[in-house]
Amino acid sequence: MKVLVLNSGSSSIKYQLFDTVEKSAIARGVAERIGLRGAMLSQTDAKGERATLSGEILDHQQAIRYIIALLIDPSRGVIKDMQEVDAIGHRVVHGGEKFAKSVLIDDEVLNELHACVDLAPLHNPHNIKGIEACRQLMPGTQNVAVFDTAFHLTMPKAAYIYGIPYILYKRHGIRRYGFHGTSHYYVSRRARDLMQVKIEEVNMITCHLGNGSSITAIKGGKSIDTSMGFTPTEGLIMGTRSGDVDTAAMLHVMRREDLDSREATTLLNKHSGLVGISGISSDMREIESEAAEGNARANLAIDVMTYRLKKYIAAYSGALGKVDALIFTGGIGENSSLVRKKSVMGMENFGFKLDEAANESGAGERLISTPDSPVKIYIIPTNEELVIAFDTERVLHGEL
Numbered sequence: 364m365k366v367l368v369l370n371s372g373s374s375s376i377k378y379q380l381f382d383t384v385e386k387s388a389i390a391r392g393v394a395e396r397i398g399l400r401g402a403m404l405s406q407t408d409a410k411g412e413r414a415t416l417s418g419e420i421l422d423h424q425q426a427i428r429y430i431i432a433l434l435i436d437p438s439r440g441v442i443k444d445m446q447e448v449d450a451i452g453h454r455v456v457h458g459g460e461k462f463a464k465s466v467l468i469d470d471e472v473l474n475e476l477h478a479c480v481d482l483a484p485l486h487n488p489h490n491i492k493g494i495e496a497c498r499q500l501m502p503g504t505q506n507v508a509v510f511d512t513a514f515h516l517t518m519p520k521a522a523y524i525y526g527i528p529y530i531l532y533k534r535h536g537i538r539r540y541g542f543h544g545t546s547h548y549y550v551s552r553r554a555r556d557l558m559q560v561k562i563e564e565v566n567m568i569t570c571h572l573g574n575g576s577s578i579t580a581i582k583g584g585k586s587i588d589t590s591m592g593f594t595p596t597e598g599l600i601m602g603t604r605s606g607d608v609d610t611a612a613m614l615h616v617m618r619r620e621d622l623d624s625r626e627a628t629t630l631l632n633k634h635s636g637l638v639g640i641s642g643i644s645s646d647m648r649e650i651e652s653e654a655a656e657g658n659a660r661a662n663l664a665i666d667v668m669t670y671r672l673k674k675y676i677a678a679y680s681g682a683l684g685k686v687d688a689l690i691f692t693g694g695i696g697e698n699s700s701l702v703r704k705k706s707v708m709g710m711e712n713f714g715f716k717l718d719e720a721a722n723e724s725g726a727g728e729r730l731i732s733t734p735d736s737p738v739k740i741y742i743i744p745t746n747e748e749l750v751i752a753f754d755t756e757r758v759l760h761g762e763l
């Protein structure tokens with residue numbers, strides 16, 4: 364089956380055309396700067412050949428028109444016509460409590476997705492734009508929604524209820540939902556394969572560390588706690604997001620700096636985290652290189668980030684009782700030996716014994732714990748598109 368996987372953001376649409384038989388991408392690309400000057404679409408095929416289209420891309424619908432044009436372009440494309448695409452899988456950030464698994468999108472589901480906009484006003488509207496554009500441009504092709512939140516709906520109430528009046532949960536759905544579900548799901552299943560165990564019999568802690576970061580406690584294959592909450596702002600220190608912060612401190616800041624709720628939301632989501640602490644960048648590579656030059660604020664950003672991560676690893680060890688594997692993924696998790704080292708350093712008594720040489724070398728999926736480490740520590744590159752493509756196939760086959 365050929366599945367077009369779409370990740371529609373505010374000003375970009377990332378996509379992959381996926382062959383579920385070959386388990387590989389036929390093409391991947393991104394439409395960038397939608398609605399802005401200098402919009403561009405670039406696509407790379409399986410051989411690594413790159414094709415680009417530039418011009419005005421006014422909205423998501425036009426972006427998808429361009430994507431279709433490039434996919435079927437007689438000289439630079441990868442398929443003859445869009446009839447070859449069996450289905451479209453859409454990443455949808457927030458499924459609320461309604462969607463515990465991926466679903467076929469019909470009018471009723473689309474209405475439900477609109478109803479979830481209030482829960483994720485920064486993300487869901489763009490996901491919906493992508494879905495609506497596909498329904499209009501490819502009316503004969505089925506669309507499936509795959510939710511970032513779905514994997515975490517197995518969390519027990521003790522993990523998802525906030526310490527605020529319970530009526531706010533009942534009235535407005537204020538609770539912890541968690542995100543990055545497809546990534547945590549994927550790396551946990553890859554770790555199971557590498558360990559050659561049954562998923563029901565093992566407990567894992569998965570760390571997705573990218574521009575956005577979250578950590579999940581997985582018991583017998585099910586998420587029982589995760590660091591992102593009602594929004595992706597909670598939890599770990601991220602590129603531009605604050606992670607956990609005393610809410611009363613933020614209310615104080617709003618009063619002192621005369622910020623309204625929109626400005627405060629921007630401060631927490633765009634100007635905090637690594638960029639806020641370091642004053643340099645949200646990009647870990649830049650921060651690491653400045654830190655190596657002796658920049659104190661860059662070093663502080665790394666310290667705060669890895670200390671927070673270590674605390675979460677310890678907390679989730681407690682939540683799980685026994686941990687069999689710790690997994691690092693995402694741009695930082697896969698590439699930063701410094702972050703991995705600092706976040707498990709001194710946790711030998713918790714069972715985390717890092718093989719420092721393995722941590723510093725190699726590439727791709729690999730084990731980086733010592734042979735006698737009670738917890739196996741892995742690096743596993745994530746593949747959210749693969750999960751979306753396979754979920755789409757399973758939904759169409761009625762297997763989900």
Ligand code: ADP
Pocket residue numbers: 572573574575602645646647648649651693694695698699
């Ligand atoms: P996104 O969450 O947008 O998918 P990624 O998973 O690609 O982002 O992660 C981006 C982050 O990974 C950036 O902070 C980047 O600096 C970091 N990163 C990528 N390569 C390295 C590296 N070699 N060393 C340290 N950090 C890296």
